[in-house]
Amino acid sequence: MGISFYVQQGLNGLSFAALLFLLASGLTLIFGLMRIVNIAQGSYYLLGAYVGLSVMHWTHSFLLAILAAGAAVAAIGALMQRWFLARFHQQALPQFLLTMGFAFIFSDQALLLWGGDPQSVPVPPALAGTFVLGSVYFPTYRLFVIAIGLVVYAGLWVLQERTRVGAMVRAAVDDAEMARGLGIDVGKVMTGVFTLGAFLAAAGGVMGAAFLSIYPGADFDVLPLAFVVVIVGGLGSLRGALVGSLLVGLLDNFGKALFPELSYFTLFAPMAFILALRPQGLFGRA
Amino acid sequence: MARTLTRRALLTRGALLAGAAACGLGTLRSLVYAQGRAPIRIGFIADITGTVAQSGRDMLDGFQLYLAEKGSAMAGRPVDLVVEDAAGVPANALTKARKLVEQDRVHILTAPLLASEGYAIRDYIAERNMPTLFAVCSADDLTQRKRAPVIIRTGWSSSQPSHPFGEWVAKTLRYKRVATIGSDYAFGYEVVGGFQRTFEQSGGQVVQKIWAPLGTPDYSPYVTQIRRDVDAVFSIPVGADAIRFTKAYRQYGLKGRIPLIGGGVLMDESLLRGMDPADAEGTITALMWSAALPTPQAQRFVAAYRAKYQKDPSYYAETNYSGAQWIHAAVEHIDGKVEDREGCCGPSAPCSSPTRREVRCGWTSTRTSCTTSTSAKSRSGAAMRRTR
Secondary structure, eight states: OOHHHHHHHHHHHHHHHHHHHHHHHHHHHHHHHHOOOOTTHHHHHHHHHHHHHHHHHHHOOHHHHHHHHHHHHHHHHHHIIIIIGGGGTTOHHHHHHHHHHHHHHHHHHHHHHHOSSOBOOOOOGGGOSEEEETTEEEEHHHHHHHHHHHHHHHHHHHHHHHSHHHHHHHHHHHOHHHHHHTTOOHHHHHHHHHHHHHHHHHHHHHHHHHHHOBOTTHHHHHHHHHHHHHHHHOTTOHHHHHHHHHHHHHHHHHHHHHOGGGHHHHHHHHHHHHHHHOTTOSSOOO | OHHHHHHHHHHHHHHHHHHHHHHHHHHHHHHHHHTTSOOEEEEEEEOOSSTTHHHHHHHHHHHHHHHHHTTTEETTEEEEEEEEEOTTOHHHHHHHHHIIIIISOOSEEEOOSSHHHHHHHHHHHHHHTOOEEESSOOOGGGGTTTOOTTEEEOSOOTTTTHHHHHHHHHHTSOOOEEEEEEESSHHHHHHHHHHHHHHHHTTOEEEEEEEEOTTOSOOHHHHTTSOTTOSEEEEEOOTHHHHHHHHHHHHTTOTTTSOEEEEGGGGOHHHHTTSOHHHHTTOEEEOSOOTTOOSHHHHHHHHHHHHHHSSOOOHHHHHHHHHHHHHHHHHHHTTTOTTOSSOOOOSOEEEEOSSSOEEEEEEETTEEEEEEEOOHHIIIIISEEEOO
16 A cells, blocks of 8 residues: 555545535535525535536537536525525524425425436546556546635635625624625625535536546535535635635545445544534534 | 217227327237226336436436337236336335335335335335336345245346456456455445456455445545556446546546446446546446447347437346336246236246346246346447446
């Protein structure tokens, strides 16, 4: 088990982490701002993947598939937030149940529209190759996913820390009342963040479907992992989502590679340990 | 009053007309013939929602195709198919079985898809003495340690196709060292176990075994663990896992370097529909069914199924089509007296099986015992599939 083993598994873990980050960043932003535990985040991933699959069949363009899936699901997310969730502002239980109900409706609708056979989004030909470095084999497509994950993190960081919109979001997170007093339309900020979260999850769905395939139940398969990321990283923290994704992606991979029979233990035991030491998560505020 | 009557008459006539239009004359004849006698009720526990919904739908489609071909009549009695959805959940399967047996008073039951569901209903049907057709549900123990007279398995048991396959791989392909990778639960163990047994008896050696949990989202840590010094990889990931596994197998550069072989479900029609052809190409798997099977009966079935549902029949569809055929043969053999569970009926009668094999079966009212004679030809020709 030489250095190539660690490079190989490290890259595997990074690519999975990048995908998880797309899902978890939206989840954590939504929670940070609205205190909504959005169970439907997994459904955005699922719907995104299916819409992307259809667009891919019609146009054969991967980029178009990502954008169309993102746009369609973002619209669904915006409507969901504006018409339903906004009515239950700050009421954790009704919001939680509402998103759960939506999650069930979405997964049933997806089954009805796209059928239940597992399907996969074809990888664009330019990225279909295998990258060989010594004894390490790595799919080019996964390098692309890692790159996208980094770009999205950089983009979100700049948006949040360096722009006026980001300042408004931060203000609304810290003190919604005060922000409203300063003339910030907090309602719009909330819808915007929710829409962005849905967009990211849907884009993640299209990208994930190209190497993880898409099937009924995928929504509830990825959701717990996204929650682990968000809880370990600290609810509401973007940096926490990044670190949490890396942690979960790498732990999951090395755990499965080194102790295949203990794959769940190696993933969830560190989570329990971190929560015991820091209940608010690594970067969460107490 | 008059109005109600008129409406009822209208409905009856309308239904008859629609039926005639839909089924054609041959069907109508058996409908007419079958009228007047009490229907045979068959309880069908389907998994038409939930994660295995599509395969569950294939099962129901296969069964209904056969009934439609026979005008929903057996031995001169009409057949009522009572369908209940168990959604792939064992507890539901048991509830639905109870409902079908106690409320709908069905004469024959069919088992749902998953092994866990099969085990869930096993004790109940044994206790109620309810003849139950197991067409898909393949857990080895259902016909071994947990066998019961009312369990009528016309489909397969998990390790069955692996047995001749292991021998064939060792003797014909002459592979010596094989690594296996399978889903980490009973079905995976049984498929790999059958293969390992005959492969090693024939001089081969399984040098590495990897188990991945059912529903593994990312196969890369497993695929990259596969030893590169083997002659082939035998794999049996289940359901959507098969698509992710074969994709990872190619993306990580194993495809074309180490031949991929596996359990038949890996390349079932239900998965080929969604699989990238480049991922599937060249894989050799063993199962009792493939839509490319060249026998005339199989081709007739494939043509009828394609015409009705616009897709290739998976093994879920075929086992239920032939399962319905089995029920039909049994019902004919006892002249439709399905209520008589105690009576017995003569020597075993040969019935030519449905789509795959030649089978001899004997039916006593409470059980059918079957022996399958798989000919050498079908063992290498029919059971083996090379995906092109």
